[in-house]
Amino acid sequence: MRSSRKTVSVAETGFPRAVLFDLDGTLLDSAPDMLATANAMLAARERAPITLDVLRPVVSKGSRAMVSVAFPELDAAARDALIPEFLQRYEALIGQHAVLFDGIDGMLEALEAAGTRWGIVTNKPEYLAQLIVPQLGWQQRCQVLIGGDTLAERKPHPLPLLEAARRMGIEPATCVYVGDDERDILAAQAAGMPSVAALWGYRLDDDNPLAWGAEVMVETPSQLHTPCAWPGTTG
Numbered sequence: 532m533r534s535s536r537k538t539v540s541v542a543e544t545g546f547p548r549a550v551l552f553d554l555d556g557t558l559l560d561s562a563p564d565m566l567a568t569a570n571a572m573l574a575a576r577e578r579a580p581i582t583l584d585v586l587r588p589v590v591s592k593g594s595r596a597m598v599s600v601a602f603p604e605l606d607a608a609a610r611d612a613l614i615p616e617f618l619q620r621y622e623a624l625i626g627q628h629a630v631l632f633d634g635i636d637g638m639l640e641a642l643e644a645a646g647t648r649w650g651i652v653t654n655k656p657e658y659l660a661q662l663i664v665p666q667l668g669w670q671q672r673c674q675v676l677i678g679g680d681t682l683a684e685r686k687p688h689p690l691p692l693l694e695a696a697r698r699m700g701i702e703p704a705t706c707v708y709v710g711d712d713e714r715d716i717l718a719a720q721a722a723g724m725p726s727v728a729a730l731w732g733y734r735l736d737d738d739n740p741l742a743w744g745a746e747v748m749v750e751t752p753s754q755l756h757t758p759c760a761w762p763g764t765t766g
Contacts, residue, residue, distance in 0.1 A: 545758030634752030
């Protein structure tokens, strides 16, 4: 599925020369880890667990949104007070239940075979993202990792994407950003990067990816195994 187009530098293979990815909801299905975290907090308070279908839509919105789903009766200040506990519990079990989305391995292999360099720009705290990357065996493959607290700004501000491009030694316009949330696409637009909306990720019922303005919208990671699915390519 395609929307508007923007020119992007492509290698002779037709793939982009560089790609940056969001993490949760784009590369990694971390919702099961998040569910275990929320339910551990509920169990500690002798409360009934919530189900994955309740939590999953808000995973890309961050810890504040997930705590709000788990404890809807609390006011904003009380929920914010629970965020450090949520992050601590999540750190203790990170990666135990999370899996890559189907087709991610093949997509990354296709990019690497084409000589495309790739990295991660996430709103997850950097120290947590740094724990995940070795579990996935990506220490040498992922060329840059920017977390939500790495810089003074986080997505949808363009600074994290611009800094990732700077660290990779590339111009933002030569790179594609892939994400499953509107803030990802807004950050890419502000950074002057073509973008791909990952429709397999986490979304609320009233989210409308058609309104985000991504150059390309993709239903599954497997579609990105071929160059024709990427912005700036033909197919």
